[in-house]
Amino acid sequence: MSAIDLAHLREWVGTSQTDRDLLSSRHARLMAATLGLPQSDIVDGGPLRPLWHWLYFLGGEPPAGLGPDGHPARGGFLPPVPLPNRMWAGGELEFHASVPLGALVEKRSTIVSVDHKQGRSGELVFVKVRHELLYDGVNALTEHHDIVYKGVSAVGTTTTGTEMPAAQHTRRIKPDSTMLFRYSALTFNGHRIHYDADYCRDVEGYPNLVIHGPLNATLLAGFAEEVCGRPLKKFRYRGLKPSILGNELTINAAPDGDQLVLWVSLPDGSVSMRAEAMC
Template sequence: MSRVDMAHLKQWVGRQTSDVDTLSIRHAHLMAATLGLDPAALVDGAPLPPLWHWIYFLSGSPPSELGRDGHPARGGFLPPVPLPNRMWAGGRLEFLAPLPLGASVEKRSRIVSVEHKQGRSGELVFVTVRHDVLHEGRIAISEHHDIVYKEPAPPGSRPPSAAPAMPAAQHSRRFEPTSTTLFRYSALTFNGHRIHYDVDYCREVEGYSNLVIHGPLHATLLAMYTEEVAGRSLTTFRYRGMQPSVLGTVLTINAHASGSDATVWTALPDGSVSMQADATFG
């Protein structure tokens, strides 16, 4: 029998929240340090690199309001899905205007759907949130963010994901996150999810072999690499997590560009894909 009461969860569709933040140059410099980048170009008025808006609009709950996984307890803005594991599954973004560093910006968020599915490992619930980031009253980024909830896999039992067919890579770069990388990215995004810093919790509760590399970190690396190899700014970016990657894994960031389109992906040492994305340029 399903543990999921979809009639109850669908009451969250349409819920909204908003926030205002300043695109701090200091915070951007800390992100650059986390990724080993030169911060010299990150000055007042410079465009925020793609997906770096995720390090802003931070909120935190006191310890008494956190779940066992380190996330806020469920039932606030996001619905109280009873499945224990929560993952950053993917998303779609439109880049309509640059966001200048130092500017005051607004984010408006709304739950647009809650869907129940049956996966290979059991029940899944997908929650899609629309985020609009506005500068001077106009939408600069329109984003749909997909969150998936699922049952934990017993340790060592995670089935391999179906491998998508990728084109031949025209450009490649290796990236190996360290425990410090994961710690710093969690700190920059105020992400308390224990899969990124508590190895015992990873293995004993959520069934991972080691600390998990953040999904949004994957997506950020892909988006930045796409702009680098194309020499142009992104217009759209659609990404999907295929399988988790863990600490100790060397990631190969690959890109294949054709005209105004590009496919990018992070490959694991065995050639399988951890995250893939499709991008367009203006």
């Protein structure tokens, strides 16, 4: 029988919290610098780019409030799942209205569900969180974020076997440790898998630093908007295999009816992240 007390963890379902933040254009320009994008058009009143809201509403736990992995200690807003590894598994976003940089925005977050499964590598707990961004009292963005907790296991060495269409648009990028450091700093992400190589190998079982799942998703969303030539309406993404530092990433897109299919492929042909976008 699992040691996971699912009934206890589900006591967190319905828990909510609210935060407010100013969408600083300066912070957005630092993000552009991190990705090697032009900064001249990133000014107050300009549009918040897709998924760049992850640069804001950042928590600030003191050292005593952090777990050994660099994440905030278990409990609090998120349930105290006892499994050691936490991963950003995927999510779905619906963009209802544009939000300008320089605006004061409210974020409402609610625990939607907690589920326990037995995977091939052991026990898994999935926590779904709904986030809503409100600007001038109007809900501008609805996001459902999936977090997975798992035990320690060998990762990053097998392919997913995911079949993808022929890419009609591609771009290559090779993240380096500086990009990972800057993105961690911009999102105040203390997870040690992104900067502590010894911890990656010895504790969580990765062969090298892990490229942030949110960073991959942000690259895909930005590419989708570029290919579409207009703002996104919906975006759904799912992490399939960790992207490891040292690998060149290929960002791909192909039309599929009224949506775009997008994916991050690795040098061995496997897929790290898959997404669908509607513009």
